[in-house]
Amino acid sequence: MSTPALTLYLALARLGGPLAPRLLARRAAKGKEEPARMREKLGEAALARPAGPLAWFHAASVGESLSVLGLIEEMRAARPDVSVLVTTGTLTSAKLMATRLPAGCRHQFAPLDLGRAPRRFVEHWRPDLCVWVESEIWPALVEAAGRSGAPMALVNARMSEASARGWARAPGMIAHLLRRFSAVLAQDADGAARLRRLGAEGARASGSLKAGAAPPDRPNLRKAALAALRGRPVWLAASTHEGEEMEVAEAQRVAAARVPGLVCLLVPRHPERGEAIARELWSRSLRVARRGRGQAIGPQDEIHVADTLGEMGAWLRLAPVAFIGGSLVDRGGHNPHEPTALGAAILHGPHVGNFRADYAALAAAGGARQVADGVALGEAVADLLSDPAARERMVDAARAALGDGRGATEATLEALLPLLPQRVEAPSPWALAPRPPDADPDAEAAPGAAR
The missing domain is CATH 3.40.50.2000 (Glycogen Phosphorylase B;)
Incomplete structure (x- = not known):
C-alpha cells in the first residue's frame, strides 16, 4: 500500500514528465549528456531485450558500476544462461562500461524518475531480477520494478547518518520502498542497522564489494x-x-x-x-x-x-x-x-x-x-x-x-542466485519421447536394440 508522501512524489514525477526532454537538452548543451543516447533517459531503449532470463543492475556512477563487475562475472559463471543489463546515470560511467563490461552484458542509461520513463523502461526490459547498488533508490523506478513482480535486491548498500536522517523525514515512504526488496545487503553493520530502522527488516552486513574491485592496469x-x-x-x-x-x-x-x-x-x-x-x-x-x-x-x-x-x-x-x-x-x-x-x-x-x-x-x-x-x-x-x-x-x-572483498562477493552472490528464475535445462538428445499409455514397449524398440 502506498503512503501519502509516496503518492505525492509519484504524482509530481508524472507531472514533471513533459519537462524531461527540455532538461536533457539543457544538460546536453553543457556537455553533460550524450545527445545520441538521450532517449534512453526517457525510458526508450536503444537495444532489444535479449531472449531468456535477464538480471538488471542499476548503479549510479563510476564507483558503483565498477564495484559490481566482479559480482556480475561470478553470476555469469554460475548462470551463463542469464543476460545482464547495467544502467548508470553519468557520461563517465557509460564510457567506462563500454570497455569494461563482460560478455553477455549490455549498458543503457537509467531512466529519469519522471513521467512514464520508469514504466516504459521496465516494460521494455522485463527484468527477471532487479539489483540496486549502494544508495541509488529512485521511488518511481523502484515502484515500476516492484509492480512488475520481479524480485529486487539492494546490494553493497550504503546508508550514512545524513542520508538516514533525510529519509526519516518520510518514514512511511522509505519503509514502503525498502520492503519491496527481497534482500538488503549493507557494506557494514552500522549501515545495516540504519536500514533496519528505516524499514528493511532483514538488512544485514555482507562487506564492501569495492574491496575486491581494483581498477584495471594500463x-x-x-x-x-x-x-x-x-x-x-x-x-x-x-x-x-x-x-x-x-x-x-x-x-x-x-x-x-x-x-x-x-x-x-x-x-x-x-x-x-x-x-x-x-x-x-x-x-x-x-x-x-x-x-x-x-x-x-x-x-x-x-x-x-x-x-x-x-x-x-x-x-x-x-x-x-x-x-x-x-x-x-x-x-x-x-x-x-x-x-x-x-x-x-x-x-x-x-x-x-x-x-x-x-x-x-x-x-x-x-x-x-x-x-x-x-x-x-x-x-x-x-x-x-x-x-x-x-x-x-x-x-x-x-x-x-x-580484507580483499572475496567474502562480500560470495555473500552477495549467495543472496542473488536464489532470486533468479530456475534454470531450464535443454532436453537431452538421447531422451526418449513420451510413449502412449497403451503402447507395447517391445514393438517400439529398434531392431537389434538391447532390451
Missing part, C-alpha cells in the same frame, strides 16, 4: 610514464575536488623540499576540470603537464594532471603513496579499497563520511594517516617516501583491516 601507459619519470619519486593525488588542488600544490612544494625530483600525479574526480586546474597551478608558477592535451611527463614537470578516463589503475600502480580526495573538502571522501589493493599507502583529510566504517578500521589498524591541510599532506608524503619500511607497514595494516 600497461602501455604505465611503461611510458615510467620511462618519462626516469626514476624520479612520485606520489598520487586521486579523485580531487575543487578546493583541493591548491592544497595538493602546497603539499607538492613542501614534500619536494625534502624529496628532490618529486612528481605529483594529480587525477581530478571530474576530468573536464583539467584545463581549469592546470591554469590555476600555472598561476602558482608550477611546472605542469596535462595528459588531456597529450602531454607526457617532462623532465622539469612538478605536477602531471591526468585528466583522462579509466587510467586510475595505472597511476595507482606507479605511486607508492596516495592521497584520496574529496576529504579535505566536505565531499565525504572516496573509496580506500583501490589503493589498498594495489599497495599504495593512504593519506586523507577529515571528511570521510561516505566510507566512515572503512576509514575507522584503517585508523584503528594504523593503515592510513589523516592530514588537515596541504602543509600536513606534504610532510606526510615526504615521511612515507623517505621511509619505505614504515610505508610497507601501513599498507600491510590497511590490507589486514579492509
